[in-house]
Amino acid sequence: MSISHELTEEDIKFRYINDAITCKGWTKDSIFMEQQVKFTDGKINLHGNFVHREKPKFADYVLYVNKATPIAVVEAKDANHSVSHGLQQAMEYAKMLDVKFAFSSNGEGFAEHDFLTGKERTFGMDEFPTRDELIERYKREANDGNGLNGQEEAIINQPFCTGQNIFPPRYYQLNAVNRTVNAIAKGQDRVLLVMATGTGKTYTAFQIVWRLLKSGLKKKVLYLADRNILVDQSIQQDFKPLEKVIHKIDYSKDKNHLEELGSYQVFFALYQQLIGQNDAKNYQELFPNPNYFDLVIIDECHRGSAKDDSNWRTILEYFSSAAHIGMTATPKETRYQSSIGYFGEPVYTYSLKNGIEDGFLAPFKVINITTNIGDEWRPVKGQKDIYGNEIEDRIYNNSDYDYNIVIEDRHREVAQEITNYLKSTDRMAKTIVFCADETHAERMRIALTNANADMCKKNPDYVVRITGSDEYGKGKLDYFISVSSKYPVIATTSKLLSTGVDCKMVKLIVLDQQIGSMTEFKQIIGRGTRLREKEGKTYFSVMDFRNVTRLFADPDWDGPIEIDPNYPPQAYICPTCGQSPCICLKPERKPCPDCGQTPCVCQRPPKLPKPIVAPDGCKVMVINKVVSVYDTNGKLLRTESITDYTKKNIVDTYVTIDSFTSKWHSAGRKVEITEMLKDVGIDITALKHDQNMDDVDDFDFICHIAYGKKTLTRRERAEQVKKRDIFNKYGEQARLVLEALLDKYMNEGISELENLSVLKNDPFRKLGSPANIAKLFGGKQGYLDAVKELEQLIYNVA
Template sequence: MDKKALTERDICTKFITPALKQAGWNIQSQVREEFPVTNGRIIVRGRMHTRARPRRADYVLHYKKNLPIAIIEAKDNKHSLGDGMQQALSYSDALDAPFVFSSNGDGFLFHDRTGLFGQTETTLSLSEFPDPDTLWDLYCQHKGISPKARETVEQPYYDDGSGRTPRYYQTVAINRTIEAVAKGQDRILLVMATGTGKTFTAFQIIWRLWKSKQKKRILFLADRNILVDQTKNNDFKPFGQAMTKVTNRTADPSYEVYLSLYQAVTGSEEDQNIYKQFSPDFFDLVVIDECHRGSAAVDSAWRQILEYFSSATHIGLTATPKETKEVSNIDYFGDPVYTYSLKQGIEDGFLAPYKVVRVDLDKDLQGWRPSKGQTDKYGKPIDDRIYNQKDFDKTLILEKRTLTVAATITEFLESTDPYQKTIVFCEDIDHAERMRQALVNLNPKRVKENRKYVMRITGDEAEGKAELDNFINPEERYPVIATTSKLMTTGVDAQTCKLIVLDQRIQSPTEFKQIIGRGTRINDDYNKHWFTILDFKKATEMFADPRFDGDPVKVYEPKPGDPINPDDETTDPDTEEPSGGCGEESGDYDVDPDSDWTYDDPDWIIGGPGEGGDTGGRTRYVVDNVDVEVVAQRVQYLGPDGKLITESLKDYTRKQVKEQYATLDEFLRRWQEADRKQAIIEELAEHGVFWEDLIKDVGNKLGDEPDPFDVICHIVYDQPALTRKERARQVRKQDYFAKYQGASRDVLDALLDKYTDAGIEPIEDVKVLSLAPFTHIGSPMELIQAFGSKSDYQQAVKALEDELYQQSS
């Protein structure tokens, strides 16, 4: 047998798998081949999308079903033994598996990340591969897992047989948490981006701790009813009769898993503190959902619950850990045991990418100053000063600004999809109501179809709030547009939201990340794979803040005598409300525990005529006769590095392409040599070339769509661009078809027409022969036989492509 002639798959089947079996690994339960690590980053092409190639590890070895401990990367025998090592190490980073192997079928190169096996890299023969118990003992020694703790760590996750298993990052989060608990850590923080399955991860953690009897009574705390009900009815359903939802009546000690609202077990009166009906040591595990909110502040009423059950292990879950001078998740829980960021989720293809449309309004950029003696709509004299974006919709309402924003939203929807789920974030409830009215008046046709096309969904109004479930239900078309203030900032699983509008001044990275999280979910069934952010308040500048998507950083604590920023004393950066006021963080509320209560800015009431608009100590003016216009609109794209592209799309494209092809000659040579031109187009898309927008831009100047080849030649190498129609015309001038007769000539002629209409992609796919107009010429088999064979047909297509592009060589 010539080993050099074998494929990589042959090497796996004939050499690597037998070596594992010989070493005592159970191939069915402990060995996973072609293990899917990522889904492949979503690449947006206009209204279509594709995915980058998903990452798959050749082998992942598990000691138990849920415990990956080793990676093997295979190569064919033309490669050296260690050629796959660096790739394997990257999988090791992702999967938290410390034992890494590379093989070409001759043996293994073993890289030990624990430092316990001997030297870091060792060459092993095929017969020397370590057995499962050896690697597991080293793993436990490396992690500091005692023999007693192994019983908990080895407990498998819940598997209902449906095929739904934890993704790689969920597995790491679960295992790190289980190991921390098993080793006695009593305060644990998990940071996972919105849409990455925190609740499912929490369920698997609780399930394993509960089944192993490490934790016998568990309390799951949340501050919104919808979060508790979704959890109970979905991810936590397997707990069955062992689970209950705590009400504001009495505490029943006969259950093992309790789900509760803070509001259900606390109150301003002592007899409303239902949680005190349990003994302080009743629960041995408390899981706090969205732990950056209600109980995060030391002096909040809700923190008293955690202090009461302080002997229990506390696990905090959040997408946005809170670090301010008043509130610190890290102070309470310690550093996160695991962080999975929005950027990583998008890169892996588990979260939806986005593009940003920045809209600048003239009054926002220039400010506005009243004329001498000018009064507002209600006759109130307006203080003479320059009002800017910070004032708009707070101390000053320019009614035509609201109309301009609403008109821009409407124009965007009509030019893309008028029925895409849209959330408009406004400054307060009154702003949300004015925005609702403006959108209703600008969309009479849609509103006539259904009056719920636009709804205000805020915490103060039952009619709108009742539509929240319909808005987040993918099967319900209406409401389409939701105007809101704070209610939909967090905890709203809007799977099909495709447009997020920011007309709210956002200063907190925590709040910004929560808002962006409303659009990050992917829903294949409803074609939700990306979303757009329409930004009127420069909020997306927050993407450049290193705090936005990095690890949480402990804030600076001023020492006595240090200078103090006056803003720090008056403003909570996560609410933009006076600290100590009735913000969401104080927790001191007399609310219905079964409501979906949340906090909305109380400063929303506008005084009527003659009342002066005095709200909470602030004077608010309403001006109805000042025009507001859009002066600039700029689209920003998310690059493959997870950052927004700040330069022009052309400059960015030029830079990305020249990293691959430094000169025009290099690009031409690669294009001409490629068996499939579409492969180069897809490769450049993975590197950040936004074809749809570039083709549209160049096409607008040409009056017709150019070939992707011409887009690159024109934008990157300053060559004149041709349209597809012009390229096809040149081929026909050369009388290229003269050497073909009958059906073969008809096929090539139809392929050239197909290229003119749809581009290079369809003519490179033999399946095109099963579509019209080719079906009118003959069956796919007959058409291929007209050329002689499939190989002859493919050569003819390649020759046609050469002819299309020969004028550029």
Template sequence: MDKRSLTERDICTKFILPAIKRAGWDEMLQVCEEVYFTKGRIIVRGKLVTRGKAKKADFVLYYKPNIPIALIEAKDNNHSVGQGIQQGLDYAATLDIPFVFSSNGDGFVFHDRTGQSVPVEANLGLDAFPSPTDLWARYRAWKGLDADAEQIVLQDYFDDGSGKTPRYYQVNAVNAAIEAIAKGRDRVLLVMATGTGKTYTAFQIIWRLWKAGRKKRILFLADRNVLIDQTMVNDFRPFGPAMAKLSTSAKTIERQDGSTVDLTLALDKKRRIDTAFEIYLGLYQAITGPEDRQKLYREFSSNFFDLIVIDECHRGSAVADSAWREILDHFSDATQIGLTATPKETEYVSNTEYFGEPVFTYSLKQGISDGFLAPYKVVKVHIDRDVEGYRPEIGQLDRDGNEIEDRIYNSKDFDRSIVLDDRTKLTAKKITEFLKESGDHYQKTIVFCVDEEHAARMRQALINENADLVAENPRYVMRITGGDKEGQDQLGNFIDPESKYPVLVTTSRLLSTGVDAQTCRLIVLDRAVGSMTEFKQIVGRGTRVHEDTKKFYFTLIDFRGATSHFADPEFDGDPVQIYAPNGEDPIAPPDDEPATAEGYDAIPPTPGEDETIVDQPGLPLPPGDPIRKIYVDGVGARILTERIEYLDENGKLVTESLRDFTKTALKKRFASLDDFLKRWKSAERKQAIIEELEAEGLPLDPIAEELGKDLARLIHDVPA
């Protein structure tokens, strides 16, 4: 047999796999071939949406399911035995795998990423592949696991037989948390971008510790009822009768599969606790409060819980005098795990000071790069009153007949202390224009306003701009805020992919965190966002991919300069496109935007001004009297500029057309038109070239159709 005539797959089947099996690896339980671990970055240009090539490891070896310890990168026999080692090391770093091998069927190159082997990289014969016991012993030594810790680390994941498996980064997060706790760490922080499955990750951590018998009573804390309810009936469903909610309100909840379930309650009508359960889920507002009678958590002994998991812990658990910290301090002997998309680090609040450095981080940028999160376009809109300011005429009166103080009012004042009615109407008009120009009047939209009163006015302005659609269903536009019960009752419908209404929702901060709005395609910012933490959370409302409804990206319209946060080094997930049309231009981004120089952010946000969540149910309002707003009619408002930008493959903002993007990407592969034609004509499999280009996000037929000319000639400006 001539090895050099064999394909890479033949080498895997005939030489590499037999060598692995001879070393004692179980082909059915420990060996996985062609492991795709990313989905391929979603690439957006105009109306064209494609995916880049997903990353694939040739072999991943597991000591037990979901405990990967070795990776093999294979090449055909025309390559050297170590040709795949660098690619293997890159994949292993992503997958957190310590032992890496490369093979061409003649033998192996072995690289020990732990640094414990001498030498670190060595050549091995085909019959010298290490056994599972050998590699696990090295792994144990590297991690410093004693027999007791090993028993916890080897506890099985939950598997219901449905075929659902955790994504690679969820495995990394679960294993990192379990190992830290097994080695005695009692404060653990996990940082995972919104939409990456923090709750499912928490479930697997809790399940393994619970089944291992190390954590027998567990408390899961959150600050949104919808989070608790959906967690109980979906991700935490396998806990069954061992689980209950710390609530007196009976409720029937619909599961993701459409079935319904009555929540089990741990409190009776007199708020007496049933201590027979093992897994408790609670809304922190329900078990504490400013008055002693509200501090229900004190009914539990301080050593009752072995483990406490705090969802969205950036919202207060690290503040020394917060309601969260009251609870955590009471149960200080318990192991505590904080989950957040955005750890808060300010002069007054520090997640890492309380929990320690994160044991695992999965960023928004990485999620977008892997294709698990949706990229987004940004439309920047500059209104003349925001940029130039507003100064009343001498003696000008407001709506109530009072003289307006003579000074220059700017974006920080609008809708907070002074209301320009024409500005509100213009904003609503531009939002409506975007929906019409996009061709989809029913894309789920969240409009973030300064406060509840502003959200009410914006709701009215949007109703007047969309009177025909509101006539079909009055829930087309709704306000959902902490003080609006009717609106809050519709929150479940808004986030339900199967529910058509509500469509346009105005809010101030209620929807900025913790709401799983899978089908949200448009986010509008009509207020400054001073906190980077909150800005990331707001962006996270739209980052979930929903393939059933073909939602692969979303748009963020910024009326207040809040997207200047993209320039902050702390921000890690820039948009694919930013659009800034001039006054008469359509607000929807064009499909083929010409390249221009970057514009500027006219009004930067004021740092720190949005730290307080003012309309969240259960939290007290900031001290002081309400600000009296000045209402001014008839002063006019117009659009000055708008701009659009894309996110390039390196996560940097660029203003680039589909034409330029195509040309740039193709020139990476082909130096000239002759080079392209020569390669095309000589290729035995033209499909191979097509697949190569599609890996760059360039499906030929759709691009040629959209740009309307021969693709190869387009690259090098040759007339058709």
């Protein structure tokens, strides 16, 4: 079959490919086939404060076993390309969508890649496999040719939970759910799922539980977490469709009503509730049958439950007959803690890099702040702290401040720098300030309150400390993370907000604590990654006072594992057992007989109060700021300014000022050039505003940025035109129109001259209708010629 090479790709799809697929049972009813499936949102690129999205990825066709299970991707090309030309693109999309068959077609035939066998073939347009044939091949070839078992078929046929307030899964969420339930269906009883912060781990967990319950593969589920907010968020939000069968465990109440627990299917619990005081093993009293649960989900499993000697681990060991699913953004591997050692290799990983590349997570820029005492401060001889004690004579730096010594003026300077940034961007931007400890968080709260007294006068909750021991602050946590609640705006914290908390609107993360752990660093960065475009959040900023962002250069930045062979950093040897941590009287885990604590702290030096240096004892100031943009691998893209970026894009298009000037003068609409720049993320209007050049003509501004030319304001250009007295060849009324147009240009720019609808507004309405105004110039073309002449005069001014 010969096809005209003049037909477009859309023509080929409409005339040939659609029928070739649909006649084989792949119907267009959105159950078995979809066209133009958008599966990414398009990466957001950051240039200064300007953002623009790349084009999203679309698959021409996606074929489904059912809506829970995609099976194939078909990519179309026009007849100028070979049958297999689109196959590699189809394979790329197939790998992203986790499907097993990729096809391409140019309307003359099909090419196929089978991921289950690794083989490829080509065939005619009338030989596309029927729906039943392809599904049968999938079932037969799966599991290395051993086929699907009954449980796998049951889970494949179980749809996702859908409803009015339940959004359909994104492609990676669908992949994560399918990989997990399929692993469970195959009999795998330890499963690790790695998904970056902000990509919907809890929603994914809900869909996993829904499908396993509804398919009958699982009947009783225990969902474990270590923070109340993680449990409450899950129950109230993602797990709401299961609310009638959900129970949150409260040991003090449940121990007296054990018979009522049997009516529930999904139990949410804090480790602390199940263990109880002094390792009471409450879980044995509540659930005397260790086989009660057949599925346990461990949220944020990189924390305590992965430790071999954790008392939290005893819960997992007690319910060991159940399948265990660990969920985390940052699996952890140290000498004493192993996510992979317990759960095995992840069945699916969707990283921060993937999320930003796909446009589902917010990109970020980093502002590195250097103070005059960042690398070195030494007290003068005999200098005393506020208590009158002499300060130890040594070199102090960022690793000491607020850990070993407190510099009061440093808090003021840090708070002022944060405030300056918010004033220059958005005073109401949600901000988390990560501090060394809870005391430091309180000092920063006070310093930020004083720096933002005008805002705190309006609402004292503008700045709040939210830490584990601060009951007032913890009471404000729900308001801080709420999208609809304005206050609190700034939260100072130490650890409480570093992981698990869904902070959708955080636009600024301030690092004022030492962070050596890649896991903790990833979790903190993750607080800002959620996108909320409708609410104006398209990116976030990281302000670093401790050079923590050096970790972006670490090879493990976006790797799945943190390796820490030297954990813990300091070892304290128990004098009784000679080991660290102390194993005296283990497994009863009673306190060490010498120090009375578990683990033993016998060898730890006594904790002395930190010296505090008054403001007049050490003046602190910011001496340098570097704004950097990183790619998704943590590689430094640039520290260049938006000006440099703009210049590069203009010069890449118009090599010389003459070529740009020629294009500007020949352009039918000058605004088309500024629109072209917007397509690559350059907003000339916003950029002029940032540089206090609002009154400069776009032409002058572009020439200034790209070619170093001196600028003229629109007023200066307009005044030069008026001096030439070029309007005398027109009638009185026509002159009034041109003078008014020149005033419009002077105040608002060249786009006002190019837009005919301007004649409908004041002051032109006083001169008549647009049609009547055109008659003053002999008709519409005469008016357009006069405007063109006016533009030429404007730009002929040197």
